[in-house]
Amino acid sequence: MIAANAPDPTLRARALAYLQAALGPDTQLTRLEPLGGGACQEIWRVEVRLADGAERALVIRGDPAVALPGSLGRREEHEVINAAVAAGAPTPAARWLTEGLLRPGAWAYTMALLPGVTLGAKVTRDAALAGAREKAPTQLAEALTAIHTVTPDRVTLPLPVPKDPVAASLDALRESMERLPCARPAQAAGLAWLLKNRPPPGEITLVHGDFRTGNLLFEPEGLTGVLDWEFAHWGSPLEDLGWLCVRDWRFGALDRAVGGLCRRAPFVEAYTAASGRAVSAQELTFWEVYGNLRWAAGAILQGQRVLVGPERDLELLAIPWRAAEMEYEALRLIARQAQTPTSAP
Amino acid sequence: MRPPPDNVAVLAAVATFLAKELRVEDPAQAFRVKVAAHLLGGVARGLKVGEALDEQAMGLLAMLLNEDAPEGPLAAEDRARRLHDQQARLSARVLAGDVPPDDETLLQGLRALLASELALSNPRFDLDDQVGEP
Structure with a gap:
């Protein structure tokens, strides 16, 4: 099911190709919608069904059109997060760094969507x-x-x-x-x-x-x-x-x-x-x-x-x-x- | 002249309606309604007591700058310009080391200045010295 505020079909096709490259050619994209989050992030909530039928909830984080001063781009952030993960910090790993998925020139990566409360x-x-x-x-x-x-x-x-x-x-x-x-x-x-x-x-x-x-x-x-x-x-x-x-x-x-x-x-x-x-x-x-x-x-x-x-x-x-x-x-x-x-x- | 309610009463009533009466299902929307009520409340308080608080702030800044307060009430635009100017001069003086940053008079005066600003933006802000202690 795709939400009413679904992105343009081009993005959907690009996201599907990206996720299939990462998770296997039979991966289905079952949800793709913007996730309310920080004002300085572009965040998409993603759900996929893998070839064996397993469902996975993911988040794609991309470079925003206008970044906050002093903030990292996704490319650098990806490295920082994985260094923290390697050191044992409780944070989901950043995977499948890519360029141009959300916008030309913009970097993005994917992480697991964890359950829980931040509010x-x-x-x-x-x-x-x-x-x-x-x-x-x-x-x-x-x-x-x-x-x-x-x-x-x-x-x-x-x-x-x-x-x-x-x-x-x-x-x-x-x-x-x-x-x-x-x-x-x-x-x-x-x-x-x-x-x-x-x-x-x-x-x-x-x-x-x-x-x-x-x-x-x-x-x-x-x-x-x-x-x-x-x-x-x-x-x-x-x-x-x-x-x-x-x-x-x-x-x-x-x-x-x-x-x-x-x-x-x-x-x-x-x-x-x-x-x-x-x-x-x-x-x-x-x-x-x-x-x-x-x-x-x-x-x-x-x-x-x-x-x-x-x-x-x-x-x-x-x-x-x-x-x-x-x-x-x-x-x-x-x-x-x-x-x-x-x-x- | 228009009969009552005046601007302050209208804004306060709309803010109360948004904050206390309106029921919104969507949590994100409900949060934004709260933000809207908070903003309108701040505007209403500004209309009501903003001028008096500006006068108080100009007096405090004049005291900290060791200069005379202006004679007589100023027009809104002149008040804004004067406050801007006083704040810039006091900041420069403090950063230049003319006043030690832990000077008791300076700290007390600045906290009083902030308290008058908070009376507009967030009257429920707890000014107690022991907040969060130990």
């Missing part, structure tokens, strides 16, 4: 997922640990290796802030504080770059998948920890700082146990402040973007207003650290 409000509050939230500190820590075992001295990826990962992240933040339509003094104060309180460069690992509630797939048994790798980069592993604690990912569960799933202490403890990395409260605060500012600037820039389709206009309009929330949280964290006696140099 923030459900993940943080649905009673059916209470068991998953209980396991969250350990499972999030183990997933991040696996990702952070991928290092540039052991794995070659099509990503620039920074000399100083902290400086590179701060440069990226400054560049975002310079593109804002109006200066935001709270962000300026936040950046100045980050520059003043920066930790030493430290180690460089693969950083997922958008590891947060909304991009994590849960079933009642626990975390089943880490999705959306388009912001992956070489950087400081602790950047991923701070990003997960950004206030916007708590979806009303404000007391659970770690993505609305759990408190900081058990998560950091589990991460240290799994990875062997000690994480001080100061370092976590540094990367939390960084994450909140990155999203504050990003939220304003998202509203500035050329809108990709009429069905997303409304959401993009509402996003810039959230910037003040993350700015407030960044300043709250800074004021709190200033009051903590152990933060004295």
Whole structure:
């Protein structure tokens, strides 16, 4: 059955040929429809029937017409995902990289469509997922640990290796802030504080770059998948920890700082146990402040973007207003650290 | 002059209708209806108290910049221009290191500034210092 909003017949024929090349000449394409997802992705939901009658649910992810600044193309993302899979990260493998399937010049790959829930409000509050939230500190820590075992001295990826990962992240933040339509003094104060309180460069690992509630797939048994790798980069592993604690990912569960799933202490403890990395409260605060500012600037820039389709206009309009929330949280964290006696140099 | 309801009352009523009364089956559509209600609510609050909050923000920024507040009320366009200018100058000053980023007066003033912005965009935002702690 083909949905009412099915693509043009040319795409259907191309998709069928692509899938038959990958899965066998007798493969049938039983479903092909756009999947609502990130605004910066072109995603198709696919169902196939194999020669032996088995059904498979898949997702084809392709390069969008307009990519978000700083995001990877599918070709690079494909390599990053498979490096993470090889390192044991719970993420579906990216298969059958191809060019021109969805649009001339656009790369695409396919992955298994996993069951589960990503929606923030459900993940943080649905009673059916209470068991998953209980396991969250350990499972999030183990997933991040696996990702952070991928290092540039052991794995070659099509990503620039920074000399100083902290400086590179701060440069990226400054560049975002310079593109804002109006200066935001709270962000300026936040950046100045980050520059003043920066930790030493430290180690460089693969950083997922958008590891947060909304991009994590849960079933009642626990975390089943880490999705959306388009912001992956070489950087400081602790950047991923701070990003997960950004206030916007708590979806009303404000007391659970770690993505609305759990408190900081058990998560950091589990991460240290799994990875062997000690994480001080100061370092976590540094990367939390960084994450909140990155999203504050990003939220304003998202509203500035050329809108990709009429069905997303409304959401993009509402996003810039959230910037003040993350700015407030960044300043709250800074004021709190200033009051903590152990933060004295 | 047109009889009541005024613009604020109409927007608030439509926002309430969208948020509380309208039943939409499709979850994606239902989410977008919520976003629409949120946006209209923000516009209604802006019409009602935006001017007063702008005045408050200009006062706070003048205090942080150590300069005099403007005399008398400004027209909407002049307010926007002045706020834009004040924010740019304060940002430049902070980044140049003229004010330490953890200066208590600066942090308090900026948080008050953001609180007045949040009163428009998200009045339910929890300003409590202990949110998410420990």
